[in-house]
Amino acid sequence: DQQVKQNSPSLSVQEGRISILNCDYTNSMFDYFLWYKKYPAEGPTFLISISSIKDKNEDGRFTVFLNKSAKHLSLHIVPSQPGDSAVYFCAASDGGGTSYGKLTFGQGTILTVHP
Amino acid sequence: EPEVTQTPSHQVTQMGQEVILRCVPISNHLYFYWYRQILGQKVEFLVSFYNNEISEKSEIFDDQFSVERPDGSNFTLKIRSTKLEDSAMYFCASNGQGNQPQHFGDGTRLSIL
Numbered sequence: 001d002q003q004v005k006q007n008s009p010s011l012s013v014q015e016g017r018i019s020i021l022n023c024d025y026t027n028s029m030f031d032y033f034l035w036y037k038k039y040p041a042e043g044p045t046f047l048i049s050i051s052s053i054k055d056k057n058e059d060g061r062f063t064v065f066l067n068k069s070a071k072h073l074s075l076h077i078v079p080s081q082p083g084d085s086a087v088y089f090c091a092a093s094d095g096g097g098t099s100y101g102k103l104t105f106g107q108g109t110i111l112t113v114h115p
Numbered sequence: 116e117p118e119v120t121q122t123p124s125h126q127v128t129q130m131g132q133e134v135i136l137r138c139v140p141i142s143n144h145l146y147f148y149w150y151r152q153i154l155g156q157k158v159e160f161l162v163s164f165y166n167n168e169i170s171e172k173s174e175i176f177d178d179q180f181s182v183e184r185p186d187g188s189n190f191t192l193k194i195r196s197t198k199l200e201d202s203a204m205y206f207c208a209s210n211g212q213g214n215q216p217q218h219f220g221d222g223t224r225l226s227i228l
Contacts, residue, residue: 043206043219101146102171105158
């Protein structure tokens with residue numbers, strides 16, 4: 001199942017700089033997108049979401065951008081902090097269709113923020 | 116902040132045995148989910164549950180799997196006859212409506228010997 005893809009397995013950035021995590025999807029029925037952060041031995045923690053009727057959503061240091069024509073979304077973290085080091089998952093759902101609530105996940109990107 | 120809790124954190128079971136994984140979703144949530152993550156692979160959807168019945172299930176969720184909400188707080192996943200390939204992290208999640216962010220528990224690591 002490659003409907004949601006995160007092509008970068010890892011990303012390393014300096015503290016204070018911007019982190020940009022990318023995600024591509026193929027299913028045009030997806031209309032709700034989420035980013036989760038995961039620390040080892042913990043479950044995914046919800047960060048931010050965006051509906052397909054928007055192209056940007058911002059919450060503090062986190063901004064998600066959605067480009068529907070390219071079927072691409074990205075998560076920007078500014079400024080990055082060492083505590084942001086974790087695995088970041090992109091997820092998508094087809095809320096308006098039959099798969100109400102079911103999330104399809106990407107493979108995850110390991111973000112490391114260096115002091 | 117309310118959270119989803121899962122027990123046990125680690126379950127070791129002999130192949131062929133039955134196992135029950137337990138979850139307490141956030142109290143006012145109405146939609147419940149199970150996902151699993153095999154080591155090194157993606158988080159995969161197993162089943163969604165609403166109004167005391169399964170809303171959707173994946174191909175993984177075959178006749179060996181079942182879910183139940185035995186009382187007003189618990190949500191369980193039962194695997195009747197475990198196989199080696201059932202070894203994975205199992206995550207429970209819940210939300211208030213189907214198209215709201217799902218909140219996840221910390222998972223149960225299931226090891227089948």
